[in-house]
Amino acid sequence: MLEVQNLEKSFGGLKAVADCSLEVKEGLITGLIGPNGAGKTTLFNVITGHYKPDKGKIFFQGEEIDGLRPDQIFQKKIYRTFQITREFSQMTVLENLMIMPEGQIGERIWNTWFRPPQVKKQEKAIREKALDVLEFVELIDLKNEYAGSLSGGQKKLLELARSMMADPKIVLLDEPGAGVNPTLMKKLIANIETLCEEKGITFFLIEHDMDLVMKLCNPVIVMSEGKKLAEGTADEIKHNEEVLEAYLGGQYR
Ligand SMILES: Nc1ncnc2c1ncn2[C@@H]1O[C@H](COP(=O)(O)OP(=O)(O)OP(=O)(O)O)[C@@H](O)[C@H]1O
Numbered sequence: 001m002l003e004v005q006n007l008e009k010s011f012g013g014l015k016a017v018a019d020c021s022l023e024v025k026e027g028l029i030t031g032l033i034g035p036n037g038a039g040k041t042t043l044f045n046v047i048t049g050h051y052k053p054d055k056g057k058i059f060f061q062g063e064e065i066d067g068l069r070p071d072q073i074f075q076k077k078i079y080r081t082f083q084i085t086r087e088f089s090q091m092t093v094l095e096n097l098m099i100m101p102e103g104q105i106g107e108r109i110w111n112t113w114f115r116p117p118q119v120k121k122q123e124k125a126i127r128e129k130a131l132d133v134l135e136f137v138e139l140i141d142l143k144n145e146y147a148g149s150l151s152g153g154q155k156k157l158l159e160l161a162r163s164m165m166a167d168p169k170i171v172l173l174d175e176p177g178a179g180v181n182p183t184l185m186k187k188l189i190a191n192i193e194t195l196c197e198e199k200g201i202t203f204f205l206i207e208h209d210m211d212l213v214m215k216l217c218n219p220v221i222v223m224s225e226g227k228k229l230a231e232g233t234a235d236e237i238k239h240n241e242e243v244l245e246a247y248l249g250g251q252y253r
């Protein structure tokens, strides 16, 4: 579904992404792990058009997408969340969902819940969809709270919810589990699994929390020094000597 070929991105003299090639298959939840500074977030930034690659190509469903702007990438139904959550803190939870760009509201995912009898005003439709999504991620009781007042974990759920408003084909999640307590973590994992299995959304997610990766991701790609070091099931990765050296530093041996 998503193919990265010999991608390179430097900042000054530093090669953050260096000759990186990898593939994300449709319908799976692919994990991306690696040490701090391995280039994971930079890779996401290049894929989603926030940085232009210095070299290399990116294909989405066979179409070359490298060099497109973030809004053009968004139009392709490639959606991302950020390592540092980007909610609009002075808006309510519900409003945060309702400000997704006009015309982006897809019906593929939610049309079983949401089927207006006749033509309704788009805003009403958006509102109904937002309420459905909030119900799904169980943030509905907080819909009128300011997003800025949510906990770190709840903000991560809000990011996921925002991505669902866009009716994505693939969602790139940058550390969805960071700062999320165990209860919310279970919810987050269950939500991602449901979205993948029932709604057919493909996920590509960066995560340092190995428990989340083990539970959720197959396959797992390991990135080190800007390129792919290994790929396999979570279990294979756990026992890969090179990976243990580069990343886990022996703690899982
Ligand atoms: N905008 C930038 N300007 C300069 N250097 C950058 C920029 N963004 C990233 N880097 C550098 O590129 C390298 C890769 O950073 P990146 O954020 O992609 O790592 P990461 O794998 O996401 O790490 P972490 O797990 O800590 O989030 C780092 O050395 C970082 O300092």
Ligand SMILES: [Mg+2]
Pocket (backbone or CB within 6 Å): 040, 041, 042, 083
């Ligand atoms: Mg990062």
